[in-house]
Amino acid sequence: MTKRTDGEDQWDHLKDAIVGLGERSIRKSYYPELKAKIRDLDQQRSFFQSTLNSIPDGVVVMDASGKIKQANPALCRMFGYSNEELAGQSPEMLYEDHCEIFRHDDFPAIWCRRFVCKDGRAFLGETMDSEIRDEQGALLGSLELIRNLSERLSTLRQQRQLEEQLRQSQKMAAIGTLAGGIAHDFNNLLAAILGYAELALLKLPPGATLQRELHQILKAGGKASELVNQILAFSRKETTKRILLQPGVLLKETIKLLRGTIPTTITIRERITATDRMILANPTQLHQVIMNLCTNAFHALEDQGGEMTLSLEPVKQKGWTHDAEREWIKISVADNGCGIEASVLERVFEPYFTTKPSGKGTGMGLAVVHGIVENHDGRIEVESKPGQGTTFHVYFPVVTGVEAPQSRRGAQSLVGGNESILVVDDEQMVADYLKGFLEQLGYRVTVCNDGNSALSVFEQNPAGFDLVITDQTMPGKTGYEVARTMLALRPELPIILCSGYSSALSPERVTKAGIREFMMKPVSLHDLAPVIRAALNTP
């Protein structure tokens, strides 16, 4: 075998290549390059399409003549059109009544337009448009980017409403605090008025001519006291206690009150069906419900006069949440006044919604009614025809299997005793009348005008007192603190805590501290006497 040279190898390589068997010998066809270009184009098209499709805002692309070339899925979803329906059309079909772009008050920084969907729904949208040009600057078309602003708009409005609501409730809280403070002072004055009137009544010989006048003072004072309690209740926002009651009685009382305040141009009719059915309700709140509904009826009748009808009847029907039929007490307040427009009707229960001129209504009345009724597992309905009048129906569930409570006890004789009582009150007037009243009943009474002096008197002779009556709100130590100090010395000591105004003190807390009784001021002597007796008798 002859030895091959490098040169020969090289020639052989070249020979292979010439024949077409060389390593770098390529095919004749340029199809692979073409295919690569086509693949590249496909990828570009797919990338472009995917990019367009993944834009979360609506995008519509127009050709150079301004006709729609294509839209992305977000736009199709937004408007309800398919790409085929849009292709070749003018983008005007998406605008409401050829709407031009404008600046919206709520979105001053962006351009807006009113758009309309396939189904006719119109919406406010942000719009941005841009021309599409090639590298040479020739116009290829344009595109419009559309963003639905409806949600942002409603969020913005909701936020504003919340801010308004917060402002309102802050205002109410401020009023509450103010009213609470005044009520407390007013309560103390009332206590004195009532106390002395009762004392005077006690001192009068039976059959004296002044007795009727003093009773009138006590009656008016009692009403004033109720009013103050209502203000206090409002300012405290306390969870109200519900009792079993016959709403008919309450309704009748309310009507009596209304007759005195409503002008005679408005006739009040009552259609109360006699029933022994009871509901579980807070009387104050029930009263508020009826009063609010009547106030609205009054406003509807105010200008022309007319008729207001309050009715009550037990009804049997299905519940709104439960399918089973049950018994309800239905209270209706109807008027034949101006009526309510349908568009307004659906919003009447919204808080702060009012058609009344500023200063005349807060827009809270029906909202409160609605809230109370719902809280009582009840239901409120309204029917109205403009020009014919409005009727509100309120349903409360009847509570079955419970007997009506015994009617209030009659005039009870005042029971007294000879025990030693310590009275603590910073109001000299209140302290004095309590002392006079208790002594009248036979008790031995010591009076202190603040907590510290009371404690020093008590500590000198803890066993010297059988009962302590103390006011809560006093300069220096509060009644509660005084009570706790005394109870530390004598845990079994009966203490009656009286308070007119206290947001910090709950009956539970008082009971927990070992305080025997908690009474709301002004305290009627008729109420106080049996409480004292009971406390003294209970070990």
Place this chain on the structure above:
Amino acid sequence: MLTELNICKFLAPEIVFGDGAVELLGRYALNFDAKGVFVVTDSGMAATGLLSRVVQILEASGMRAVVYDRVSPNPRDHEVMEAADLFGRSNCDIIIALGGGSPMDCAKGVSIVSANDKHVLEFEGVDNVAIPGPPLICVPTTAGSSADVSQFAIINNTQAQVKIAIISKAVVPDLALIDPGLTLTMDRHLTLCTGIDALVHAVEAYVSSASSPLTDLHALEAVRLLHRYLPQAVERLDDIHLREKVMLASLEAGLAFSNASLGAVHAMAHSLGGLLDLPHGECNALLLDPVIAFNYSAASERYDRIGAIFGLQTAGLSEEARRQALLEAIRAFKERLGLQSGLASRGVRREDIDLLARKALADPCLVTNPRRVQLRDIEAIYEEAF
């Protein structure tokens, strides 16, 4: 080496052959979905009216034709670049070459230059084209170059004064639309030169070290046809039957050499043509017998078979006697056709030989010459041809 292992390959374009085939040009151009057609041709084609005929055919099929007709004989590198630039701006889809070897080689250059964005001289050598060009249809009007089927493009490097060979599958045309009727325009001299070129193609391909049974078939048939019909054709230029035979011979020679390559005759002819701008066929004719004299011993059996076609009875003769007999037969054939020998008469000077030989040695056609060639061998052959 694969070729040494007798593994062969045969590459050919789609071929349409026959009198009147040119009328199918429109249909084939449409097959490439062409809108615009770039026609590469020379001024002679415009003169004969063939160009306007071709343009008419294309326009009748609804295509736009852009013409580059400034190709010179032995196409020059700057012509290729000029045409490629025009093609780039013409917005055409396919290229049609109309004419002899020169427009076809130029069109091949245009095609690969436009696809690869390189200067045409950068493709010199074997397999130096990375990306094939746009579709190319060759419509030959001569019977000899066979550029319409070959993987060769010969371009004149005007700076270095040498013809460079671009050998690549990428320059094999997509379609050879061969209409022998188009060769009727050739005069006697051109018919002769191109015919001799075809004969040398066939001979060199047959004795090539890369020949294969597939190429042998075509090579021998081409020699046979040319030996028989070329002398008649140059005497009866209007005979379409003879034209068809010579054209077929040229096609077969082309198929053979495109796949088996050539040898020393072409390597030396390229060098000669590059220096003196002589007609390619003539250069081949001048060098054919000196090269056979040098090569004979390396492929005597094959040369003997060619001799047999030329009518030689060589049975029982010594190798030297057989060689002499063949050389005489070839020379007689040349003389019969009226081809004169002698480089000197073509203006070649003895002092040119050194440069000619060095350039020939670098030609890739030399690779497949049956006998290994050294510089001094080439010089000796040039001397012989003087």
